[in-house]
Amino acid sequence: MKRIKALLRFPPNRAGKPITYHLVKDYDLRINILHAEVAANRVGVLVMDVEGQEEAIDGATRFVRDEGVEFHIVESAVSWDRDRCIDCGACTAVCPSGALSLDQKDWSLVFTPADCFVCESCLKACPMRAIAPAIGGTPAS
Ligand code: SF4
Ligand code: SF4
Numbered sequence: 001m002k003r004i005k006a007l008l009r010f011p012p013n014r015a016g017k018p019i020t021y022h023l024v025k026d027y028d029l030r031i032n033i034l035h036a037e038v039a040a041n042r043v044g045v046l047v048m049d050v051e052g053q054e055e056a057i058d059g060a061t062r063f064v065r066d067e068g069v070e071f072h073i074v075e076s077a078v079s080w081d082r083d084r085c086i087d088c089g090a091c092t093a094v095c096p097s098g099a100l101s102l103d104q105k106d107w108s109l110v111f112t113p114a115d116c117f118v119c120e121s122c123l124k125a126c127p128m129r130a131i132a133p134a135i136g137g138t139p140a141s
Contacts, residue, residue: 003051009070010044027060034117047117076134077116084130085109091122
């Protein structure tokens with residue numbers, strides 16, 4: 001059995017595709033959705049834990065790609081540049097996982113990479129461009 005964290009990015013014309021249904025039914029994968037931002041006619045993002053046989057995950061990856069949806073294996077959290085950060089807290093308001101928070105003692109930003117599931121909401125929220133994407137090991141895109 002293999003377990004990965006995957007980020008799927010849907011183009012606007014693919015947002016309504018029942019991708020996860022097929023991953024479960026056709027590839028016998030166990031899916032745990034960590035974050036979903038999918039709406040009709042907009043770019044959508046889905047982050048999920050995927051568990052299954054290695055061949056099944058490979059087949060599912062090809063299926064997703066053939067459907068016109070990007071498939072990235074997430075190997076690391078976003079990266080945060082302490083030197084650029086001014087501790088404004090804007091990123092904490094949009095972080096759904098709690099990976100970004102403010103220290104209650106001195107209100108400095110605390111980043112916990114292990115809790116990040118790479119939804120990338122914080123990238124747009126940061127006025128200092130102190131957070132950068134970090135997607136690695138992409139067998140399909
Ligand atoms: S990408 Fe940013 S907003 Fe999303 S979970 Fe990670 S730290 Fe939080
Ligand atoms: S939004 Fe940017 S500058 Fe503000 S606390 Fe977050 S990382 Fe730091």
